Amino acid sequence: MKDQHLVTLTVNGREHELVLESRRTLADTLRQELGLTGTHLGCEHGICGACTVLLDGEPVRACLVFGVQADGREIRTVEGLADGDELNDLQQAFSRHHGLQCGFCTPGFLMLAEAYLAGGGSADPGEVREVVSANLCRCTGYQGIVEAVTEVAARRREQAAKAHD
Amino acid sequence: MKPAPFEYHRAYTPKEVTELLLELGEDAKILAGGQSLVPMMNFRLARPTALVDINPVSGLDYIRRDGDVLRVGALTRHRSVELSTEPDVHNGFSVLPGAARWIGHFPIRSRGTVGGSIAHADPTAEWCLLARLYDAEIVVLGEHGTRTVPSDEWFTGFLTTAALPGELVLETRFRRPRRHGTLLEYARRRGDFAIAAVAVAFDITDNRCHDVSMVLGGVANEPLRVPEAEAYLEGAEPGERAWAEAARLAAEAVTPGTGPDDGDHGYRRHLVGTLARRALAEAQAGPAGPRPRGGAS
């Protein structure tokens, strides 16, 4: 068949070889080809951010990238956040601060925040609010999300400072 | 909301891009950051028969100062400009990093490219406004080699440019650095396309404005320079009085014929007046230094 591409994706550290039609989005590739259904589709036009994943460490809307474009690249999804049974600090903070209700937008927010924090994001709540504005949540009013990300930013900076000393 | 079928091609050099485009025909499109094109494809409002992915092309991701010219490679991501702390950028072109912060959101800025924005030619897009503000030249590569198109010839209508079939934007050359400048825009919701935007740039010597540019976004099919306001400000004493008059002239440039036909041109006109006055005052206050935002601080 025309327009099938053999691609190699590394997702959460695991390599996958796939044959993909050109038009299959990265989101559909992750969900349907790899069964990684934690990445959700909320609008398919880049506004809601539910499908945010990390592509070579950068946050991207997986609905606006084609799977074939991720050939040879590293992808990180919500399934790769926890260390085995142990939730990472950000996931724990979301739970503690009631940063989720229905949970549909949560993976996108986690990956957005993970990218922000990985870049040494500040713990200023105003700044966090601006970053978090990249994604939409319909349940929480955002307060718990902002609190969770702010708290983790502060803690990670503290840890980074200690490590530096 | 799934895109129609297309052929996917990857290019590694600019020359390969143009060759592929010519070979694939007029309905082939370049895929750069994809932040405008792919949503349109998902809605099936855009239906290219083929995409040439230029992300693998090397050597197009750079910000370089060349005397009075700031050269920005087509594959430079918005975020690279936003985070730039280079004196080469901030001396004379400090508007650019500040303006980048208005573009969408963190993930959009991580992915979207300057060249893609220039080629897409949305009349509210920040790079398009700044291209006009800084009398930029767009360097394109085509069948017969490179050519340089001045920005006042580049934007030819709503989402249309002077690019010929098969041409690839290589670089945007921002010119006429100035000490003072800013871009302001207004949208109801954070990160949305502006309802209206105003960009200004000028120098102040001996308490007089010189070398003034003003561009409006969102009020016409392409970024709109305001020669009346520029002429008025040339040699004027910087300050509230001059800003108010220039803002009035800017607002007057907004006519029902120029903007989106949404019955709200009266509102846009008011908005442009406000934004112009505020942009001029903010620019006067000094060159904006690197403002750390996003994950940068």
Added chain:
Amino acid sequence: MLRGAATFVEDIPRPHAHHLAFVRSPVAAGRIAGIGTEDARAVPGVLAVVTAADLGHPSLTAVLERDEFVPTSMPLLAHDRVRYAGEPVVAVVAESRYVAEDAAERVWCDIEECDPVLSLADAASTPVHPEAPDGVLVDLQMFADDLLDESLARAPLVLEETFRSGRVTAAPMEARACLAEWRDRDEQLVLHCSTQVPHQVRTGVAQALGIAERQVRVVAPDVGGGFGLKCVVGREEVVAAAVAARWRVPVRWTEDRQENLTAAFHGHEQEYRVRAGFDAEGRFVGVDADIVCSVGAYSAYPFSCGVEPLMAATELPGVYKVGRYAARARGVATNKPPTAPYRGVSRPQIVLVMERLLDKAARRLGIDRVEIRRRNTIAPHEFPYTGPNGITYEPGSYLEALERCVREVTDAGWWERRAGGDGLRRGIGLVNFSERTAYGTATMGLRRMQMTPGFDVSHVRMDASGDVVVTSGTCGHGQGHETTFAQIVADRLGIRPERVKLRQGDTDLVSFGWGTWGSRSLVIGGGAAAVAARTLAGRLKAIAGELLEVGPGDIELADGYARVRGVPEARVAVEEIAATVHFRSHTLSRHHDQLLEARGAADPPGMFSNAAHAALVEVDPGTGDARVVDYLVVEDCGVVVNPTVVDGQVRGGVAQGIAAALYEELTYSPEGQPLAGTFMDYLVPTASEIPPVAVHHLQTPCELTETGAKGMGEGGTIGAPAAVLAALNDALRDCEADLDHIPVRPADILRVLTTGTRTEREDTA
């Protein structure tokens, strides 16, 4: 949820499932002259292209048993006429959604276009339904009072005002979705569906397809938000079921965002023309309301299009003593998508109306706006209070909430911030309201729906290891039922909540239920679970009494033990009781034929939670921008079972209310084309538009419920539009014109700013 391991419908793995895509009407109104499906059928990977005729013209019909109601049917697929742009006409079944959309593009529909009806004004010109020639599907004249006109004529102040609210939609982050499969082994259709009401979906599917209820199993896995959108039965879901039943293949339908915004269910498009009379002290003497709800093209099943008009007319007076009262409420059919009971259902509007009336009267009469509310609010000594709308209000903290809200706002320095002085205008909105929650059968019965919801049942059973499974007819989707139900049951059994698991949302697992909507779940479902748990506790005590050789009355359940009151060392672990009952029943003198299970039911009449909200807004006169910068809620939902869950509901609700006040609207062109079909046009607010919301609790225990709790799922959305609108008008207090509609856009604010000024009256509390 946090690991990406949640299972929403679309996450259920069925690699070989077919996908549905719908061909939808491109025009708002018209007659279908022909449909061509041949080209679509020829697309490789297409299984079927389905029209209404292929399915035998099935439909869903929601009925109110009232003379004033005109029943109309909603066909699963349009056949003779199309009634809104986006209405499904043809369903394409293909191997993937990509291919289904490819094929859908190849279907042609020949439609003779008609002029669309977009408002009451043109409702009679080309009626949406021939059955209702005047375009009115329901026309309710309620509480007629011959003396009202006379009272108004004598009133020192009569306000005649018009208020409007725009069409909005719930827009849950997970749009609608379903997966339908026929299982030969069970002769059963299994429909996984993102719904709030699995049992009602079952009934709808069974009726539309003409099969037995037993042959339909509806399962709601994780549901990504509903807010009312998913408490009605969608025609697309029934089409998926019909396709699966007929072609015997698993079929998915996942609504995309464009469909969700332009072709799902909407709500809240209403207009109120109100006459309100006040005496010289600002006390209501009477209110006369003429209410028009644009209900869209169809009556949504099972609630019908009577939901908004009935709610509006019945509950308009709210926490206030309005004197004489009459209301007419109409539901007008328009060529727009049908409406469903979106969060708040008419109460965001009626609170807005009442609060605007009071602010206007206060201003006209020179009375402080808090004081005018004190004078009109039902006072503590007046409970139970029966209003002219026939409703009896049980005790609430109406005045206390208002006073507390004013105090909190003052302590937080809002009045100083309001003074401004930096070029921005600031205003404070203060509103006070109630919300009826947990409508039981008795209250719902008054609506005269053909299907009357209200009660709910719960089963609680303990297994041999002492763990407990609770089933409930509710269907949670982010409200934290797992936590609160476990708390309620664990409390009564004296065990840790972690040992209690809730199961809901599966019609084969739960005998029957009315789902989750109308702020009912914790009160009704939780109440039923409490009753069942209490019964089970009694059985545990009886068995423990036998094992410990005391009477059951001497046993208390705590810390995982049944122990003799006053003799803590005389105890038996709950696990041991459980094991004994299951495995060593021969050692017991009786009960050996019964396991540890109990059933409970609850059907309270409905009860009123109440709240006072305060909003602080900033208005930028240069851009017309309005921003809510601070928000405060004092709420009373009776006994708070879980404060975190309550706060989360309040904050999320407030965000949706702010959205309706300032950002979201589904607008239409004069041709009836939707102008907000994407999240670029339908402005669901981001974190930058929603301020932190402070929540304070008052607790007036409810005597009508098992737990003392009242419902509270909608209050945030109900109060916020009124609070924001009040704050905006306060920010524009020196301007001549008022803002009496939502959403308020920047251009509206600039218009008011240019209407001239009036003398400012210092207005502080």
